Amino acid sequence: MFSDQIQISNLTLVNSPSWFVHPIYSSNITIKGLTILAPVDSPNTDGIDPDSCTNTRIEDCYIVSGDDCVAVKSGWDEYGIKFGKPTQHLVIRRLTCISPDSAVIALGSEMSGGIQDVRVEDIIAISTQSTVRIKTAVGRALPNITGINYRDVVATNVTYSAKLEGISNAPFTGICISNVSIQVSEQRKKLQWNCTDVAGVTSNVSPNSCQLLPEKGKLGCPFPNDKLPIENVQLKTCSLKNVF
Incomplete structure (x- = not known):
C-alpha cells in the first residue's frame, strides 16, 4: 500500500486463498513474467488486482484462475467514493488466461474511485467465461x-x-x-x-x-499511440551468488 516504483517479476505463485497480487494506492508498477496457478473451481482467486493504482504495466504473464485473471479495482462502496483515487494509466499485454468461470480482464466490481485509461493488447483467452467484463452496480456508485x-x-x-x-x-x-x-x-x-x-x-x-x-462501414476503433511513462522503464534483474 502507498508504494512507488514496484517491480514484481519472474515468479511462480500457486494456490493463494484469495487474490494473488494486489497493489493498493501505489504507482509506477511493473508486473512481468508471472505464472499464477489456482484451481479453476476455487472462488476469489484473482490473479492480479491493481487497486487505485497509477502508471502500471502488466505483461508476459500466464494465469490459471477460478476467478478473474486480472481485475482492475479502485475502492469499495462509500469508502472508495470518499477516498476517490482511480486506477489509471494501466497497460496489459501478452497475457494468457484460463478461467472457465470468470473473465480474462474485469473492471470492477469494486471501482467506486473510478477507472480510466486502460490499454489491453495481445491477449490469449482459453476456456474463459468472458474476455472483458465491466462490472457495475448502481449502489456502489452510478458509473x-x-x-x-x-x-x-x-x-x-x-x-x-x-x-x-x-x-x-x-x-x-x-x-x-x-x-x-x-x-x-x-x-x-x-x-x-x-x-x-x-x-x-x-x-x-x-x-x-x-x-x-x-x-x-470501414472503421477502425482507435488505440492510443502514445506510450505511458511506465512503458519506458527498463526491467532490472539481480541474482545472488553463494561464495563458500
Whole structure:
C-alpha cells in the first residue's frame, strides 16, 4: 500500500486463498513474467488486482484462475467514493488466461474511485467465461461508462457473443467495436448480441451486432499511440551468488 516504483517479476505463485497480487494506492508498477496457478473451481482467486493504482504495466504473464485473471479495482462502496483515487494509466499485454468461470480482464466490481485509461493488447483467452467484463452496480456508485473500444478480435467456440447492459437513464456511450470475428458453437445462445441502454458503432463484426451498435462501414476503433511513462522503464534483474 502507498508504494512507488514496484517491480514484481519472474515468479511462480500457486494456490493463494484469495487474490494473488494486489497493489493498493501505489504507482509506477511493473508486473512481468508471472505464472499464477489456482484451481479453476476455487472462488476469489484473482490473479492480479491493481487497486487505485497509477502508471502500471502488466505483461508476459500466464494465469490459471477460478476467478478473474486480472481485475482492475479502485475502492469499495462509500469508502472508495470518499477516498476517490482511480486506477489509471494501466497497460496489459501478452497475457494468457484460463478461467472457465470468470473473465480474462474485469473492471470492477469494486471501482467506486473510478477507472480510466486502460490499454489491453495481445491477449490469449482459453476456456474463459468472458474476455472483458465491466462490472457495475448502481449502489456502489452510478458509473459513467464511455470510450470503450474493442478491435482485432478472433474468437472460436463461443456460446454468447456479447452482453452489453447499460443503466436506464445513464446509458453506456462511445462504444466502438471493429474487425471482430466470432465463430459460435453448436450450443450457442439464440440471441447472440444482448444490448440495452448502450450507444456506439461497429465495423466488420461477425455475427452482426445489435441495432444499438449500428454498422458504420470501414472503421477502425482507435488505440492510443502514445506510450505511458511506465512503458519506458527498463526491467532490472539481480541474482545472488553463494561464495563458500
